[in-house]
Amino acid sequence: MIPEHFGYSAPSSISEALSLLKEHGEDAKILAGGHSLLPMMKLRFASPSHLVDINNIPGLSYIKEEDGRLKIGAMTREVDLEESDVISTRYPIFTDASKLIADPQVRNFGTVGGNIAHGDAANDHPAVMIALRAEVEIAGENGSRTVPIDDFFYGFYMTAVQQGEILTEISIPSLGERAGSAYHKAERKVGDYATAGVAVVIEVDAEGSCTKAGIGLTNVNPTPMRAARSEEVLVGSKLTSEDIEKAAEYAAADCSPSPDLRGDEEYKRHLVNVITKRMINKAIQRAS
Amino acid sequence: MKKEITVTINGTPQTLEVENRLLLVHLIRENVSLTGTHIGCDTSSCGACTVLIDGKSAKSCTVLAVQADGKEITTVEGLATAEGIHPIQEGFKENHGLHCGFCTPGMMMRIKELLEKNPNPTEEEIRWGISGNLCRCTGYNNIVKAVQYASAKMRGEELPSTEPEFVS
Numbered sequence: 001m002i003p004e005h006f007g008y009s010a011p012s013s014i015s016e017a018l019s020l021l022k023e024h025g026e027d028a029k030i031l032a033g034g035h036s037l038l039p040m041m042k043l044r045f046a047s048p049s050h051l052v053d054i055n056n057i058p059g060l061s062y063i064k065e066e067d068g069r070l071k072i073g074a075m076t077r078e079v080d081l082e083e084s085d086v087i088s089t090r091y092p093i094f095t096d097a098s099k100l101i102a103d104p105q106v107r108n109f110g111t112v113g114g115n116i117a118h119g120d121a122a123n124d125h126p127a128v129m130i131a132l133r134a135e136v137e138i139a140g141e142n143g144s145r146t147v148p149i150d151d152f153f154y155g156f157y158m159t160a161v162q163q164g165e166i167l168t169e170i171s172i173p174s175l176g177e178r179a180g181s182a183y184h185k186a187e188r189k190v191g192d193y194a195t196a197g198v199a200v201v202i203e204v205d206a207e208g209s210c211t212k213a214g215i216g217l218t219n220v221n222p223t224p225m226r227a228a229r230s231e232e233v234l235v236g237s238k239l240t241s242e243d244i245e246k247a248a249e250y251a252a253a254d255c256s257p258s259p260d261l262r263g264d265e266e267y268k269r270h271l272v273n274v275i276t277k278r279m280i281n282k283a284i285q286r287a288s
Numbered sequence: 289m290k291k292e293i294t295v296t297i298n299g300t301p302q303t304l305e306v307e308n309r310l311l312l313v314h315l316i317r318e319n320v321s322l323t324g325t326h327i328g329c330d331t332s333s334c335g336a337c338t339v340l341i342d343g344k345s346a347k348s349c350t351v352l353a354v355q356a357d358g359k360e361i362t363t364v365e366g367l368a369t370a371e372g373i374h375p376i377q378e379g380f381k382e383n384h385g386l387h388c389g390f391c392t393p394g395m396m397m398r399i400k401e402l403l404e405k406n407p408n409p410t411e412e413e414i415r416w417g418i419s420g421n422l423c424r425c426t427g428y429n430n431i432v433k434a435v436q437y438a439s440a441k442m443r444g445e446e447l448p449s450t451e452p453e454f455v456s
Contacts, residue, residue, distance in 0.1 A: 001330050007289055008308040008354050031355075038350050039331055042311075051308070053355065079344075103420025105398065106332060108344045109351070190419040191333060 003041035007050040014060075014139055014166060017052050021164045022141065024050040030166060031055070032075060032114035035106050060113075060168065063087060070172040074113025082107060091172075092286060093131065093181035093199060097124045100184070103191050116152070117167045119159040122193040126153060126224030128183055129170060130216030131199035136160070137169035144168070153223040179203040180287030182279045185218055186271050188262060194219040195262040196271035198251070200279040202234070204287050210234045215247070215276065220257040220268055227251040230276065239284055248276040293357035297322065298366030306353045313337045313348035315356070316363055324364040324393045328422070335421030338394035339363050345401040347420070364393035367400070375441040376400060376434070382450045385434030387425030395421045399435050407443055409435070429453075 007024070011017040021028050029048035031037060032055070040046040054060065060075035063084050070091060072081075081087050082098040101107060101115070101124050115125040116136065126149075129136075134149045138161055147160045154160065161167050175181065185197030197218030203211045213234035215227040230247035237243040257268035294303045297320055304319055316325050316339065325348060328336030332350040339348045340362040367374040376396050379385060386392045395418060402409065402417040409417060414435045415428070423431060433448070440447050 002311065002314075003309045005289055006308055008291060008352070010354075010357075031352075034352070034355070035332060035347075035350055038352070042330070055355065099416075103335070104402075104417060105335060105338055105345045105347045105420045106350075108346055 001042040003038070004044060004047045006041075006048055008053065009050070010053040010056045012056050012058070014057060014168065017054055017057060017166060018139065018141055018164065020050075020052045021166070024052070026163055028052055030117075032117075033077070033106075033110040035102065035110045036114065036118045036120070054166065065090075065174055068174050070174055072112055072170045072172075074111060074117075074167050074169060076112045078102075078107035078110045078112070078115075079104070081112065090175060091132075091181060093128055093183045093201065093283075096183040097128050097199070100124065100187065100197075106191070112170060113167045116170065117159055117161050119153060119155075119157045121153070121156070121221055121224050122219040123224075124183070124185060124194065124197060124218055127197055127199040127216030127218040129172070130224055130226045131181065131183075131201045131214035132172045132175075133201075133214055134170050134172045136167060137171065138165050139168045140165040150226060155223060175201070176203055178205065178287050179212070180283040180285065182282035182286060184275055184279055184282075186275065193262075196220050196257065196268050196275060198272060198275040198279045200276070200283045202239070202280065202283040202287055204239070204284070208238060210237050210239050213247075215251060215280075217251065217255050217272060220255040220272055222256065225255055227254060227276070229254055234280070239280075244277055244280050247280060248273045251276045291354050291357075293354055295353075295356045295358075296360045298362060304353075308352065308354055310353040311349055312339070312341075312346075312351040312353050312356050312361075315353040316348060316361070319353075322363050322365050326390055326393060328390065328394075333422070334391070334394075335398060335418075336391050336394040338397045338421065340397055340401060343401065343404070345398045362397070362400075364396055367396060374400075374438075376403070376438040378441065379434035379437035380431075383430050383433040383437055384452065385426065385431045386423075391421055391423045391425075395423065395431060399438065403435070403439055403442060408439055411436075 027049035031051045031053040062073040181201040183199040185194035199216040201214035213231040217225045229250040233247045252269040252273035326336040328334035332347045337348045
């Protein structure tokens with residue numbers, strides 16, 4: 001399978017990339033890791049007339065904590081998250097997720113920014129970013145703007161990144177000392193999309209009451225979803241098993257899974273319930 | 289829509305004019321005639337087309353040839369040296385790590401990066417490490433043993449037994 005003909009540029013700066021996107025208009029696409037885009041182009045589901053390859057732009061790959069935030073460059077590869085000490089000690093939710101994304105070869109290429117900008121509710125980082133209350137930095141002709149993750153996903157393959165713009169950074173409020181995070185997805189085999197996935201972030205105070213909760217769901221809704229009612233149940237609670245049970249029930253009830261080869265609706269809701277409980281417990285365990 | 293690129297393949301720099309849409313695996317197999325790299329699923333699932341790009345294992349059916357401009361590619365043909373076959377190849381040979389052999393080149397290139405990053409992997413790490421490569425013959429057990437053999441050989445340690453295990 002070979003893609004249709006297209007033009008190709010590999011700019012070496014963001015500003016050059018932005019002017020190329022402007023020049024080539026609506027049919028131009030950004031090529032990041034390419035492991036979602038190229039398969040679509042080979043199947044002719046996508047036929048951009050021009051590819052702007054941003055792999056040669058320096059300074060877009062980093063993981064750093066600064067100004068009370070964890071900042072991840074858009075071109076940071078999944079493998080970099082998997083191998084980062086800052087991530088595995090302070091933000092294990094990413095280590096959980098990146099191990100379950102595709103396979104080692106694909107993780108050598110796939111980028112965090114691409115995973116989000118693709119706008120697919122089946123991807124794993126969207127739910128993780130929802131749980132972490134991330135903000136997305138988007139560069140455009142008139143400078144940069146910041147979009148909260150809750151306003152980022154518009155619909156299937158549609159996000160706040162508009163024509164002529166480039167997602168450059170994801171930034172996350174640093175997790176406190178008493179915070180824990182966890183992610184898991186049920187998948188049929190390595191490399192499959194989630195049958196259902198749940199990302200959980202929990203912060204507790206010295207008395208063990210929950211001060212913050214973030215819960216994101218993968219592939220059980222048309223867009224990546226925040227389990228808002230579940231979060232509300234947890235915040236201010238003592239995180240008793242009844243509270244956790246209730247949060248899991250709400251997540252399973254509030255999502256909107258479609259039946260497909262991975263399972264019917266009832267099965268997927270059941271998975272959301274079970275995984276939500278497990279991930280809340282894992283996050284609590286990691287918080288202490 | 290063509291572009292001139294320079295890629296170093298198994299140590300030899302090559303300057304080629306390629307179509308933008310040419311996939312790296314086709315460049316390797318057709319333009320450079322190195323047919324050890326196989327095309328299996330053509331959808332980045334099976335791993336048969338795995339090569340190293342600047343030392344990182346990659347599924348070459350999902351990389352454009354133009355993306356390899358200025359990069360170093362290593363294919364299965366680049367494993368052996370004048371002194372003989374690579375310890376990974378020896379591991380497969382000694383442990384019956386292949387039957388039909390179709391997945392083997394991609395499997396070995398993936399294992400090359402795996403052992404460079406983690407010279408002494410556990411069985412679980414090996415199995416996760418090759419989770420992007422499908423083998424429909426061996427059931428993977430002998431591939432795991434091949435990796436353990438290669439790992440021991442590359443670390444200069446005593447080689448594990450290559451006697452087959454029989455399951456009763």
